[in-house]
Amino acid sequence: MFASSFLRSRIVTRSRPIVATAILGLSAACGDNAVEVQTFVIDVQVTLPTTFAQPAASGARVLLTSTERNVTDTAVADAQGLARFPRVLPGSYIIASSLVLDADRALALTGQRTALTLNALDPARVITTAPTTPFVQRLSGSRLGDLVIKEVYYPASRTPSGGVYFSDQFVEIYNNATDTVFVDGLLIADAFGPAGQINPTTVPTPLQAQAGSVFVTSIWQIPGTGRQRPIAPGQSIVIAQDGIDHRGDANGNPASPVNLATADWETFNERPDGRDLDSPTVPNLTRIVHRGGFDWLLAVFGPGVVIFRTPNVAALDSTLVPGTTGTWVTRVPNEIVVDAFEALQNGNSASYKRVPAALDAGFVFASGTYTSESARRRVSTTIGTRRVLRDSNNSSADFEIIARPTPRGFGTP
Ligand SMILES: [Ca+2]
Ligand SMILES: [Ca+2]
Structure with a gap:
């Protein structure tokens, strides 16, 4: 079915940057006269809820999904909670972050030994110029249900x-x-x-x-x-x-x-x-x-x-x-x-x-x-x-x- 294969391709985790496919596509479309497409470095700062023991959401998985091309790139936040997408085409994006805390890490951060998943979502981020500061994703969460x-x-x-x-x-x-x-x-x-x-x-x-x-x-x-x-x-x-x-x-x-x-x-x-x-x-x-x-x-x-x-x-x-x-x-x-x-x-x-x-x-x-x-x-x-x-x-x-x-x-x- 169109929808299921479409969906699979949309959420596939790519190791290569999101832009590679798009540039290849443009080059192919333009034959020998491939144009150079401007791209941006996009940093996403992922932060834990304010009630947690520390702010940086290290290890958070950040998904950057183009709403126009339906492709998703993934980056993982570093020790400072920063996730970098090195080459992003101008356009409209959904930015979603998630972090799964096991019981031990949840205990250190919240005082409660209960595994939980944290999420953040920016459903409509239009990128037309190079951002001067990182986009902030503040996570919030709920327990994992049985x-x-x-x-x-x-x-x-x-x-x-x-x-x-x-x-x-x-x-x-x-x-x-x-x-x-x-x-x-x-x-x-x-x-x-x-x-x-x-x-x-x-x-x-x-x-x-x-x-x-x-x-x-x-x-x-x-x-x-x-x-x-x-x-x-x-x-x-x-x-x-x-x-x-x-x-x-x-x-x-x-x-x-x-x-x-x-x-x-x-x-x-x-x-x-x-x-x-x-x-x-x-x-x-x-x-x-x-x-x-x-x-x-x-x-x-x-x-x-x-x-x-x-x-x-x-x-x-x-x-x-x-x-x-x-x-x-x-x-x-x-x-x-x-x-x-x-x-x-x-x-x-x-x-x-x-x-x-x-x-x-x-x-x-x-x-x-x-x-x-x-x-x-x-x-x-x-x-x-x-x-x-x-x-x-x-x-x-x-x-x-x-x-x-x-x-x-x-x-x-
Ligand atoms: Ca009945
Ligand atoms: Ca009925």
């Missing part, structure tokens, strides 16, 4: 006659830890805001500047009293929009890629007109707040999804979205988020990010809507038969777009 979002099938599918069908969406949550995790009470929600320049007048959500929280539209909860719903290490649960065999059910879509009649849960949005069907084979999540249509529809252009825990979900603040007259969202503080995922419309949509960089420093994108593609977390390593999934709190690095969804699976679709 539960991770393994797959989000959000693009949905087309019917045999070319119509659109979105009831087959699902989210899969995976136990990435070495111990059993109980999912009783786990909350799942979708981030508020558009996924990109969908219409000429579309603008990013005005709430994204508040980086300490993610603002969500609807919230659902897994029932249970605390120890009723175990997930073994390496196992997962599937949350369906509708828990039916979408390929065979009379209410389904023969061209859908999934059977979700054996999903663990579904979002049943009970309403007087009965518009959402209650599948008898799949138990229902608890609806905490629903601010949408007749079902929990994830944005087919690209959703932000968070899973989180709090003992009192009713105590979370609700906020009126600035500039609207009746659009309310719920504020979920970063500290209670277990894992986050973000997809946007396309590679130029970084400025539309809704999930704070501290939770997710990147995003993925499908080749379009209703493509039957899916976003799946990559496997980092396998221990025995247990897959350990990549979790750097950066969907660009952690996820890939695959041609068909693979609920509970990791095979080639």
